[in-house]
Amino acid sequence: MSGGLVAVPAPAGQQTVRRHNRALVLGYVAEAEPVSRARVAEHTGLTRGTVSSLVDDLIAAGMLTELSAVRGATGRPASPLQLNRSGPAGLGLEIGVEHVGASVVDLSGTVRVSRRVASDHRDQPPDVGLGAAARLAADVVAGAGLPVAGACVALPGLVDAAGVLRRAPNLPRWDDVDAPERLSALLATPVRAANEADLAALAELWFGDVPADFVHVSADVGIGAGIVLGGALFRGPGGCAGELGHVVVEPGGPACSCGGAGCLERVAGLDALLRAAGASDVEALVAHPGPALAVAAGSLRIALGAAVSLLDVRTVVLGGVYARLGEDLREAVAAELATMTPPVDVRIADPATGGALRAAAASVVRALISG
Amino acid sequence: MSGGLVAVPAPAGQQTVRRHNRALVLGYVAEAEPVSRARVAEHTGLTRGTVSSLVDDLIAAGMLTELSAVRGATGRPASPLQLNRSGPAGLGLEIGVEHVGASVVDLSGTVRVSRRVASDHRDQPPDVGLGAAARLAADVVAGAGLPVAGACVALPGLVDAAGVLRRAPNLPRWDDVDAPERLSALLATPVRAANEADLAALAELWFGDVPADFVHVSADVGIGAGIVLGGALFRGPGGCAGELGHVVVEPGGPACSCGGAGCLERVAGLDALLRAAGASDVEALVAHPGPALAVAAGSLRIALGAAVSLLDVRTVVLGGVYARLGEDLREAVAAELATMTPPVDVRIADPATGGALRAAAASVVRALISG
The missing domain is CATH 3.30.420.40 (ATPase, nucleotide binding domain)
Structure with a gap:
């Protein structure tokens, strides 16, 4: 407990502050779009100058777009901001016991393309299911025509913190499979993994009532x-x-x-x-x-x-x-x-939520917005 | 969301700060006793003057005692502080389906007197069990000879946030009984109620391994x-x-x-x-x-x-x-x-934890120390 042994947190650097403020701005636009820069400044408590600088960066990065100018209450024209529907997208994958699915959502969480096809994995080695998922993913990504920022795969078993499928009782040949690593290589994009039931619950939470x-x-x-x-x-x-x-x-x-x-x-x-x-x-x-x-x-x-x-x-x-x-x-x-x-x-x-597959894709864009 | 509608927290007044610091000092003494005033100041980050003033109040309130002075490393005599074993005590009560229990713990959580006697409540109105618990409580309080600051009663059923026993399937005549109110009147001390199983788990957490x-x-x-x-x-x-x-x-x-x-x-x-x-x-x-x-x-x-x-x-x-x-x-x-x-x-x-009855009594002194 002497002074020398106590870890002192480093002061938050300018980059940390800017990243935090960037997430504030994006999160508020996601919640309130379409919304003016002035309203973003008012809500976040940031100065108009800071907001404008961050918004310019976010437009350049393809995260935000400006709509056509509309005349506001003050009479001054304003260009409302919204998330860029052509910006970075999330890829959701699902590998079930008897099917694979793939879905692309845009930054607003809207499903742009989604497909699900039968594929029996029960007595097959993991390569069969991983290959089928990767092929379907390539199809839906091509169909969506959006730049994919990353992917998340829903798996029917216990997924550990590192994303490894520890065991899936109905996929006996899939013990200890590092699906994210193998799919990342096939898809050339970062991939995370999560339990299918957890993602299905998140779909209800995020998109249901x-x-x-x-x-x-x-x-x-x-x-x-x-x-x-x-x-x-x-x-x-x-x-x-x-x-x-x-x-x-x-x-x-x-x-x-x-x-x-x-x-x-x-x-x-x-x-x-x-x-x-x-x-x-x-x-x-x-x-x-x-x-x-x-x-x-x-x-x-x-x-x-x-x-x-x-x-x-x-x-x-x-x-x-x-x-x-x-x-x-x-x-x-x-x-x-x-x-x-x-x-x-x-x-x-609620079938309208899109289930685990949509939640997997949405988890990618939610991370982009909050991160 | 306009400025005028946002609740602004009031600045922490001197009383709030003093109460917070009092809990800091008591909590540290409870954890590290016997301990010098200097060590308390060092650990809490409070000035020695503030610590001395708080400690004087806590001694006057019967919460702390000073042991005889011992010569410290610096050669200066110091009187280590500890929780006052003769100070405010906690009374634990337990009303089971076929027994009642009562226990007094001192400020350190040590059981000073504890009794458990058979008392069948299965088909009886609540007054039978409440009366038996109150009589046993009077006995153990007299035996302990400590000033009781409050009580907590363990009940075998669903206890709501207000302390009312909503239902106890094995005590069919006890639905919606406000045991704290009735015991407070019998014992002339504030009484809380909690679920017996929750308290038994806390006994393991607080006193077990x-x-x-x-x-x-x-x-x-x-x-x-x-x-x-x-x-x-x-x-x-x-x-x-x-x-x-x-x-x-x-x-x-x-x-x-x-x-x-x-x-x-x-x-x-x-x-x-x-x-x-x-x-x-x-x-x-x-x-x-x-x-x-x-x-x-x-x-x-x-x-x-x-x-x-x-x-x-x-x-x-x-x-x-x-x-x-x-x-x-x-x-x-x-x-x-x-x-x-x-x-x-x-x-x-672990039978040494003392179970729900001890946890009930200990919850009273833990609240005195942290509150």
Whole structure:
């Protein structure tokens, strides 16, 4: 504790201050566009001179554009600023158990091109899925015609802080795959990775109409949940929170790839629901769910009931295959959870949010704006 | 957003500053006692004059005492400061389903007197338990001979932000009881209330040897959990997190007072374990648990597995009746959870922490020191 041992923070240099102010200006334009320079100065508390200098730089960097001058209340013409829809864009990728997706969003978060194609990765080495994702990405990037600043890939498993996919129970050959490194090489752009269920929850938070505390269930072959508390993603001490798919809903039930038995994703994941409905694909399941509805609702009562009891979150959002099953499933799950106090609000994910794929792409432009 | 609508914080007045500095001095003495005034000044960054003035006030208020002068390194005699063991004390109360407890801790958090007696409240109106707690409290306060500054009561149910017991499934006549108000009147001291399971987890955090992230299970007739994340209690958006007792571990199992069926506390709470073991009381259960061990371990695998999967917490601490079942139960639960990745560390609550009752009393003196 003697003076010499105490770390003294360096004074914030001019570059630090300028970067901070740049983020202030961009963040406010993103929130309030179209908006005048004068309004930006007023809101941020920066001088008009500082704002003008930063805005000139941001226009030169392709981040902002000026609209045609309009006559303001004072009678002086002003050129409102907005984020540049032709500026740096974000690329979102998704590698699922049976599909890949790619999407480009512009700086405003608007989806410009998005595609999703079937691609079976269940028993394949990682190169198959990574190659399919990279090829689809090249297509959508060419179609969007925007300069891509970076990418984020949604993966159906545990992604560590370095972006390595530690394990994905439904992709047994993908343990410890550094997807960002391999995709960066294929795409020649920086790539991050994140858990698909976490990104799907962020899509609801950023683009949907949800309260500040909720659990979003991502259901496909595997099942995960994104937990949002106080308007922020709750990732847990080790970054692996929300493994709803491995909550036991049928003690002594079928063995799960996680080592347990009777886990939600074995009892009410896509494969189990297809079997229960006697359906060969999702479209057939949705058309004639039959007993699959009761299987899903009964299992979700137990798994979501555990989440509500432990986390005290009172809104649950059903996504993925569960969202495809729609209002019938929502009503059945709500009926199962009706005994809980306080009551639980059960919703279907809003398809307009664009899901994990859009959130992956949007996370790239959000980082550009705040960084 | 115009200037006139922005709330401007008032400048910190001298009283605010003095209160803040008083807490700084007390907090450091609590952490480092016995400690010299010079060391307090050095650590807090306050001038020696300010420290001396604050310390004089704190001695006059009975919060600090000076030990006999010792000769320091500089040769000048110094009188080290410590928290006054005869100063303001905290009273802890506990009202369980079948017992009451009362405990007095001094300013250092040391238990001075503690008692626990059987008292059946299951089908009784609240006055029975409140009266029993107040009588026991009067006894321990008289025995401790310290001036009690306030009390905190641990309750086996959902306590809202105002301290009202909203509901306690195993105390059906206690809905919406304002225990703090009624105990304050009986004891003529300010009383707060908190959930028993939360306080039991804080006892491990404050007085035990646990990591910063863990779940502590409080098992009695009812079962609750206290969740600690990043070294702080996680109470959830509505203050009701950690309802582990109502995680379903036996779908279609026995009806629970919560409205559900097959909840952990119905399947592996004290009543169920007594039945499984054919025992008439806890002592008989602990002596010959028989099939109760497997019932508890199998149920805890499901409920604690759900907590680990959802929260990503890797340490679970077994308390209450589960702690009484000791190493045999710990080993059985650890074996059940052995398939989880990363591994889960299963522990028995440390009896030396003093549990919820001590934490309740300690919360009173911690508030005196920090407030």
